[in-house]
Amino acid sequence: MMPNAARRSERSRTAILDAVLALLRESGYADLTIEAIASRAGVGKQTIYRWWPGRGAVVLDALVEQAAAAGPQALPDTGDLEADLRVVVRAIVAELADPRLSATTRALTIETLSSEAFADQMRDRMLRPQLDTVKDRLRSAREAGDLRPEVDLDQAVELLIGPMYHRWMMRTGPLTEEYADGIVDLAMAALRPGTAGKPRPGTA
Amino acid sequence: MMPNAARRSERSRTAILDAVLALLRESGYADLTIEAIASRAGVGKQTIYRWWPGRGAVVLDALVEQAAAAGPQALPDTGDLEADLRVVVRAIVAELADPRLSATTRALTIETLSSEAFADQMRDRMLRPQLDTVKDRLRSAREAGDLRPEVDLDQAVELLIGPMYHRWMMRTGPLTEEYADGIVDLAMAALRPGTAGKPRPGTA
Amino acid sequence: MMPNAARRSERSRTAILDAVLALLRESGYADLTIEAIASRAGVGKQTIYRWWPGRGAVVLDALVEQAAAAGPQALPDTGDLEADLRVVVRAIVAELADPRLSATTRALTIETLSSEAFADQMRDRMLRPQLDTVKDRLRSAREAGDLRPEVDLDQAVELLIGPMYHRWMMRTGPLTEEYADGIVDLAMAALRPGTAGKPRPGTA
Amino acid sequence: MMPNAARRSERSRTAILDAVLALLRESGYADLTIEAIASRAGVGKQTIYRWWPGRGAVVLDALVEQAAAAGPQALPDTGDLEADLRVVVRAIVAELADPRLSATTRALTIETLSSEAFADQMRDRMLRPQLDTVKDRLRSAREAGDLRPEVDLDQAVELLIGPMYHRWMMRTGPLTEEYADGIVDLAMAALRPGTAGKPRPGTA
DNA sequence: CCCTAAACGAGACGGTACGTCACGTCTTGGT
DNA sequence: ACCAAGACGTGACGTACCGTCTCGTTTAGGG
Structure with missing residues (x-):
């Protein structure tokens, strides 16, 4: 059988x-x-x-x-978190912007949406390894004090990745290097320590 | 013909x-x-x-x-940006978490990925109206000084929306109310004025 | 209505x-x-x-x-039955041999085979008038003594017409002038008086 | 392919x-x-x-x-040509007169008229075998001196078969046993030796 | 001479069958 | 035994016509 x-x-x-x-x-x-x-x-x-x-x-x-x-693609760790993120984000945006390269991502996404079993496989075998490289970099940044300690690392990764995929899928705007940098700027503002995480009680 | x-x-x-x-x-x-x-x-x-x-x-x-x-669903504008965003984000997360409700979104996303012509229709007729309600709220927040004036509103909307959709599609984590609040916290940190926009030269 | x-x-x-x-x-x-x-x-x-x-x-x-x-096409009556029949038979064979001309006959035959109601219409409005011109000629031949008096005129007409249509439909052989003459020869042998109608009792 | x-x-x-x-x-x-x-x-x-x-x-x-x-149906060869032909002709007339049995013949004829390719198949695989049994009988009759030697056997077969099919298709008259016998009588008159084949010059 | 009811062109409609495509299973040699 | 090849039952595809049914628009005859 x-x-x-x-x-x-x-x-x-x-x-x-x-x-x-x-x-x-x-x-x-x-x-x-x-x-x-x-x-x-x-x-x-x-x-x-x-x-x-x-x-x-x-x-x-x-x-x-x-x-x-293609071999394991590592993330640079220059000590400058923002610069390092800029590298990844720019790379991902460039790949998504290229129709040839993003065709396979498109295929995988369709299948992911179509089948739960596939979705799990896809997540564990393709996506997770990629996300984990980013997550590792963020973790080392947290240890270096470049990251507000209370942020959830998974959420932080998705904060970087999610907007790009959304724009790519829904074609809501251009996928340029400027756009990539904008993403990083916003994400850094969200993650950088200096800002009070929750200055909620009495801000205005 | x-x-x-x-x-x-x-x-x-x-x-x-x-x-x-x-x-x-x-x-x-x-x-x-x-x-x-x-x-x-x-x-x-x-x-x-x-x-x-x-x-x-x-x-x-x-x-x-x-x-x-169902009629046009407006976004509340209570004056408290964070609270208002929390309402939308929680609503979206709840919808995505419900398999029944998100089935159609799943279908539309598949079709969007499959056909460019459909993607354009989908964006203009379904997505844009929804995103614009959020965008409008952010614009009024900017006028009220609750938003760093230099952020691009489209990017800001995607910063809120993108992570949720990514987690939903890729099943990378739970879609709970806590998760929704986490998204809002991160986004608010990125958007709130207090933070210097780009303190890049000489971080800390 | x-x-x-x-x-x-x-x-x-x-x-x-x-x-x-x-x-x-x-x-x-x-x-x-x-x-x-x-x-x-x-x-x-x-x-x-x-x-x-x-x-x-x-x-x-x-x-x-x-x-x-096209007007009513009469049959010649020269007094020479065989010659007159040769004219009609050759004409019909020529028409059937021409794909252009026989296309309509083909159409009518198909419809005749498909619908009884149509068959009756077809017979009475198209076929009968044509057959009757031949039948009339045979009748005058009988009166002139050129025909065995006991033959049924309808059968005689079909003896002339039937073989041609059969060969045309089934494509069992060429539709040439020689063939037309052969038909007439056989038919004349069947119809000409000289022959004893039924010399059955003791022939061989 | x-x-x-x-x-x-x-x-x-x-x-x-x-x-x-x-x-x-x-x-x-x-x-x-x-x-x-x-x-x-x-x-x-x-x-x-x-x-x-x-x-x-x-x-x-x-x-x-x-x-x-159903097996190959042979034609009887009793030595009496007319009697043998009467058997086949009556059988064919009976089959054509029965709406049930002739329905398939009707179908095949429609298809034959509709498609040349089909017509060839139909002729070679269905019709020819049937006609050949009659042709064989006529050939043996010729050898026995029961047939005018100069008649074309194919034409002779069609002289028997054609009129029946014509009457059946066009519904120009009843398909009875008397009719079958009439066909045979006429055909025998055409084929029987006694008659001079072509007494044309100076008829009488 | 106008009015009005019909016949008209156009073609949308609910259907049926067409002939094609890919599915996932099953079967038949060949190596 | 695993394989290539591909035939098989299944079911959806998108198309072509069927004969019926509105739609306005001519158009022709009776008032």
Whole structure:
């Protein structure tokens, strides 16, 4: 019933994942059918269904593989938090602004919205590693006293990331370097210690 | 070639949009086929294809109609910016946390990611009106001196909205009232005047 | 309920019948839809349905009109039966051999096979007049003693006509002048008096 | 592009042809849709379209199969040509007179008139085998001296068959046993040797 | 000569069937 | 045994016409 993973053909596995990346690049997620993958990979459809539950899973594997091949991208830690964040945020904005590069992100997001099971996989295998690099940098900043100690690090990461993705998805504005810097400015204002976290009782 | 809108049957239009809402409620976006809509509405498929280019467009119309029927929801302006924002943000978080309510948002987001044409429609007809209510509140806050005057209002809105949507989509954490308040705290810290905008040269 | 024939638009009637003939000539019976006729004639579909029960009836009217316009074609009566028959048979074979001319016959035959009501109309309004000219010639031949008196004239006509139509429909052989003459030879052998009608009792 | 006939499912093929025959029996050719066949056969539409170009072709196969199953019907050769022909002609007339039996012939004739490709198939696979049995009998009659040697056998066959089909299609008269005998009488008069083939110069 | 009821063009409508596409499963050699 | 190849049942797609049903707009005859 369950296939024997030991006998799995590495040739097929690689051909399939390569085909997925090629087709994503060429035609976009909407035209990415299982039959197209099988045909492009020179593989039987059953060989795909044997090892993956569906389209989303194959795509995720393909992209994780791709990310792994690119090697782990570390975050600079120059001691200057704002400068370091500027680097990441600019990089992400640049990637989202490039239709070629963001096509895969688009695909993953669609699948994430379509399937809870996929969403969990996606989060743990693709997203979390990326977010954690930022989170680690913020943690070291907190230890250095560059961060208000009471802020939740996860929320802080999302404060940086969320607005960019929102603008990218909804096309509510340009994705430029100036925009990236604006994001960092706002985020730094929110995170920098100097400001009283909650001067609520009697401000005005 | 182009159908004559003057002769359009209001009965059919209404039946179709109602059917879409009913089916969305009952079965979700994945099971929402044109044939199911036509059948449920007691309408020929051609009548759908005559007036809408595809599934996404019908759904968008249905939801816009629904939103319009609910009447324009204004934002409170009590004079206390933070309190007012807390109301909206909590409301949005609550809606996203409810699987029933957020199903349609999920559908629209998928369609937005799938089609540029749809994305533009979606932005202008659904999203912008909602974002503008927040933007208006921020503008009045700026005039009241409750906002650093140099912040871009669009970026400020996205600073509030983006993180929530990101967490909702990527399931990176709980969508609770505490979380909503955390968002508002961070955003207020970023926007509140007291803080120097860019104390970059020589941080502390 | 029933339309008032007195108010009927002659312009429309003519345009419709002309459109039928034009479309039959250009595209054949299979592509002859009511919508195509209406569009070509610059007429509303309802105007067709108001005056005719269906496609077959319009086509029949169009072809009857066409035949009437061509005027009544008489059969020669030179006194030489065989020669006279040769003229008709050759003419019919020539018409059937021409794809252009036989297209309408093809259309009528299809409709005849499809609808009994149409078959009766077709027989009485198109076919009978043609067959009767042959039958009349045979009758005068009988009176002249050129025909075995006991043969049934209807069967005799069909003996001439039937084989041609069969070969035309089923494409069992060429439709040439030699073939036409062969038909006439056989038929004359069957009809000519000299032969004993039924020499059955003791022939061999 | 072309399906691999070796992998074809015999089960499906049989179910489809059986469904065609059943539906033809029950509802006639006009109601015989591909969807009805697929549904009745418990088969996907694509399985029909994979192996046949259209409705006519499936029907032809079904009827050829049916005819083959019934076994090859030979023609009697009692030595008495007229008696033997009377048997076939009466049988054909009887079949044409029965609306149930002739419905399929009607269907095939419509399709034959509609498509040249079908016409060729129809002729070679259904009609020719039937006509050849008659032709064979006539050939043996010629060798026995019961036939004028100069008559073309194909024309002779059509002389027998054509009139019947014409009367059946055009409903120009009753299809009775008397009629069948009349056909045979006329045909025998045309074919029997005693008569001079062409006494044309100087008739009498 | 005008008025009004009809017939008209246009085409939207609820349907049915079309022929195609991709799904996920099943089957058949081949290696 | 796993594989490529691809046939299979399923179901939705978007299109073409069906015959019916409004819509204004001619248009022709009876007052």
